[in-house]
Structures are given as structure tokens and as C-alpha cells.
Amino acid sequence: MMPTLESRLKDEANVVTSNKPVPLVKHTRSAKRGRQRAKSSNSSLVTKAVKNAQADQELGAAKVGGEVDSIPRRGGFWGTLVGGGLGLIVILLVMLRQMDQGSDASNPTQGAIPAEYKPDRAFGYLTDLCNLGPRPSGSSQMKKQQQSLTNFFEKQGAVVRMQSFEIRHPETGAPVGMSNLIASWYPNRPKRFLFCAHYDTRPFPDRDSRNPRGVFVGANDGASGVAALMELAHQFSILPADVGVDIVLFDGEEFVFEQGRDDYFLGSTFFAEKYKMQPPAIPYQAGVLLDMVGDRELKIYFEVNSLKYARNVARGIWDTAEELGVNAFVSRSRHDIDDDHIPLNQIARIPTVDLIDFDYPRPGFGAPKYWHTEQDIPANCSGDSLAAVVWVVHQWLQRQ
Secondary structure: OEEOHHHHHHOOOOOOOOOOOOOOOOOOOOOOOOOOOOHHHHHHHHHHHHHHHHHHHHOOEEEEOOEEEEEEOOOHHHHHHHHHHHHHHHHHHHHHHHHHHOOOOOOOOOOOOOOOOOHHHHHHHHHHHHHOOOOOOOOHHHHHHHHHHHHHHHHOOOEEEEEEEEEEOOOOOOEEEEEEEEEEEOOOOOEEEEEEEEOOOOOOOOOOOOOOOOOOOOHHHHHHHHHHHHHHHOOOOOOOOOEEEEEEEEOOOOOOOOOOOOOOOHHHHHHHHHHHHOOOOOOEEEEEEEEOOOEOOOOEEEEHHHHHHHHHHHHHHHHHHHHHOOOOEEEEEEEOEEOOHHHHHHOOOOOEEEEEOOOOOOOOOOOOOOOOOOOOOHHHEOHHHHHHHHHHHHHHHHOO
16 A cells, blocks of 8 residues: 555655556555654643743853853844744644544544454454464465465355466566455345455565564554454354455555565456456445554544545445444545555446555654564554454444
8 A cells, every 4th residue: 555646745755646547556655653642741742842942042142161141142043033933843743643643542442342343353363364474475474374364264154265366576577376365255145345455465574774674474564454354254144134245355465576666456456357357246335445454553534545436435434433432533534545445446446445544653753663664563553453443344334
């Protein structure tokens, strides 16, 4: 996934846009920085900023021999003005950050999550996936993951098939086999819905400042969407009598070794092209993409392309979240992101929304960066976040 032009400028990424629907190229994006801090912490930061601004004003006079000269140095007025202005900017940024996060960004719901949606079980799925190690397309770990997920979804009553295709390795030219995993429930029912995620991991943690060729297990960017769909599958034994569901796990979402050269969204593009060329007897009414939904400080905003292509679907999901008291869903747009939902919307014409917390972790001063680093690990994710998302999308599905 990547932000498109407006959000990419804000997120410090350079991008080249194209009007061609395929192939779609995902460019780098910067991880947002920040951890949720208590109100008292923010208050102390404001106080410190005010004191710093006052200190800047006092330092407008020059020190001579350890004493303060009563005659200001040349430019002292402008130094005081700039210093005071910077202090005010810091105060404003802190206030905006507090307003954006709310009182408790670490709690995705106002009340308890119903017992049928199990945070510990969902988090266990995420952990098990990460324990396989890195899972880039064509790797032995990916094959182990495919077998494990096939067994899992079959036990949940699905019919599972692999949609396979082949690409050339972007560096060596060697053939690389890829497969989308498709799990189907009630395929003959008249109202069908698509739930999807990517299950490959980026080959390396290329945004890691210390070890960009290190180990990347993709707890949030890769495993979280899959784990959420595994938890959602437990709810498919009870659906409206006219509703059927497919879960599709896309391969090759980010089989990228060189930014700007290698293509993104290989699996979803292949799926969308096949869907367009051979439309199913019962088309999907809507699609929901889950990507990076495991953040411990989960905040999911409207994604701009989702509103463009599937506004009614997005509105329905966010309205459901509001009714349930799931405050992790924020009813305003924040990011413009290219992700697997783009080929689904542009090629297959399936109105699909992207549920994604692009800020990982929360933005903030001096905060860490987890996206595409070795720190994208289970410890930085939350079962409560996964279960909250599953609760919302399942209840939305029940109302269709």
C-alpha cells in the first residue's frame, strides 16, 4: 500500500502518479511517528514549550563576561520574535495532536468487545504467522503459510482453492510462482461479499535505519489482516440466509526490491483481471480490504480512494462502528492510499474499501517508526484492535 499525491507529500515520500490502472506501482511512504501519551504528559510538554519561549525572549540580550548586557545585540528583536513563534507552533502542534488522538488512543472501543470476538485468539493467529518468519512471495515460509491457512479455512467450513500465476523476479529474471488463496462460504447464495488482505511480506525492512536488509516478519503489515480474517471466519457459521462470503488472500502485494522499478499489487491485479474476463454468476456486492489493522493505538480514518469508489460501503461500515461504540474508526478522511483495493475498484469494478491505520504507531515528537522496519513485530500489535475490527465488519455484514 502507498499514499497517493496529497498524503504522500505530507508523509515525506516522493511519488510519480499514472493514469494507467495496471501495472500499479507502489512507492515508498514514511512511517508516521508517535505513541499515545496521557494528558498530563501533553500538559507538561506545553508548559515546557512556554518556558522555552520565555527563555528565548530573555536571551535576546547578549551575555558579556558572564553578565547580561542591557543593550540587545543586533537582530535580538528578530531572534525573540522567531523564538516566541516557534514556541507557539509547538503548543499548537501538541494541542492538535491531543485533539486528533482523543482521550485514549490505546483503547479501540468505548465498552467491552462481545465474547464471540476473541482478542487473544486473534492475536494468537498473528503470532503464529510471524513465528513462520519472513513470508515473501515464492519463499518456503510462504508455502508453509499457504498450507497452514488452507487447513485452517477448511476446518472453518470453507472450500479453498489456489489461484496461481507466475512472474519474473525483478532482479534475477528467474520465474517466481505466486498464488492467491480463495476460501468460499455459501457460493450459491444471491448476495456475495469479498473480504481480503495480502499475506506476503516485503522482502526486507527497507525503512529500518539500522538494518534495512534485516529480518522483516510483518506483524502489522502482512499478518494483521490475515489474522483478522481468520478470526472473522469463526463467525461465518451464522450469516443471513441469503449471504455468501469469499475470503481472498493476495500474494505479491509488495514483492519489491527497488523502489520505483518493481510493481506492486500483483496478486490483486491478477485476481481483478480474471474477475473482469470471467465474471462470476453471482458478482460481489462489495469488498472490504484489511491492511495494517493490528496497531496497538488503532485509528482507522476514511481512506480517500475508498470514498471515491465505494462511498456507501465506507459510510455503512463507519456508521456501524459508531453504533457499536468502536472509537478506533474515525469519521473523517486522512490519507490517500494506493493498495490492493485499487485494482479491485478500477479493473473488477467491485466497490471496495480499504480499512487501514496508516499511522504506525501514532504520530508524535521523537516517536519510533515501525512501518517496514524490524520493529513491525507482535509486541507492537494488539488483539483488542484485531477483534474490534472483526466486530465492526461482521456486524456490518449481518445488516446487508
